[in-house]
Structures are given as structure tokens and as C-alpha cells.
Amino acid sequence: MSVRIDDTDRKILAELQRDASQSLDEIAARVGSSKTPVWNRIRKLKGAGVIGQQTVLLDAEALGFEATFFVLIRTSEHEAEWQQKFLKALRDRPEVQEAHRLAGDIDYILKVRVKNARAYDAFYQALISEVRVHNVTALLSMEEIKSTTMLPLKSVG
Numbered sequence: 001m002s003v004r005i006d007d008t009d010r011k012i013l014a015e016l017q018r019d020a021s022q023s024l025d026e027i028a029a030r031v032g033s034s035k036t037p038v039w040n041r042i043r044k045l046k047g048a049g050v051i052g053q054q055t056v057l058l059d060a061e062a063l064g065f066e067a068t069f070f071v072l073i074r075t076s077e078h079e080a081e082w083q084q085k086f087l088k089a090l091r092d093r094p095e096v097q098e099a100h101r102l103a104g105d106i107d108y109i110l111k112v113r114v115k116n117a118r119a120y121d122a123f124y125q126a127l128i129s130e131v132r133v134h135n136v137t138a139l140l141s142m143e144e145i146k147s148t149t150m151l152p153l154k155s156v157g
Helices: 007-018 024-031 035-047 080-091 117-130
Strands: 067-074 096-101 108-114 135-140
Touching (some): 007 024, 007 035, 024 035, 080 117, 108 117, 117 135
Antiparallel strands (some): 067 108, 067 135, 096 108
16 A cells, blocks of 8 residues: 655654654644644554554663674575575574575575573574574674664655
């Protein structure tokens, strides 16, 4: 379903990205509208699939997840059966926060969040025991410089 997004929609989306726990009254005041039109626009955007799952962002380090690894995977397997098994293995592991299939020399990149290097090794051992991969390179993030879920809405339309 295609939906046209105007400036008011962009302002509403920006507010929801900033803090989805705001009341309708707060959002309406910030975007210069009243509650009912804002609610109707939010319903329209949800119905169109522009607004997906609403969730809470947790502080990983506060919960003891101090290590982020970016895992580069090369495989010589490209059959549908292998891919299904691999994707299931990724989906079944909560440590995998993101997984992307890539163009180029690397086939997949994973963002894996764990408590420490020992926990990463346990994840790695479990993964390679389930699916065969040609080469795995793990890169430890020393510092998270920027992380956001917010999209740049100024050019959406």
C-alpha cells in the first residue's frame, strides 16, 4: 500500500522516532495540530506499513552486554536448503541483532551483542556446529560512536 507523506506526517514520524511513549496530546502540541487528526494520521501510517512494531530501546551495557562483534561470513554454499538452515540458525540466536546478505567478497555480516569474548566464542562454536561456512572473521567494536534507529525524514515524500 502506497501512502503520500506530507510535512505534518514527517513531523509526527519524527516525534514518534524521538519518543514513542509520548501522549497524543504531546505529539499534537509539538507538531501544531490537535489530537484527533494526529491519531488519524498515525492510524493511516500504521495501516500503510510506514509505522511498524513499537518497542523499547534497552541499554545493552547496563544489562551486561559489553561486547559487540561484527561477524563477516564467507560461504561456498548457496543452495536453498543451506540458506534456510543458516537463516534459521541466525533467527534462533538472540545474540544476533542484525544480519545482512551482502554483494561483494563477503556473503553475510552479522551484528552480535554478547557479554564478553567467551560468550562470543560460545555463539561462534554453536553456529559453526549447525551450519558449514567457508570463512568467519570477527571484528570487536572498541567503541560505539553512533547508533540510531531514526530515519532521516526530511527527504521522504
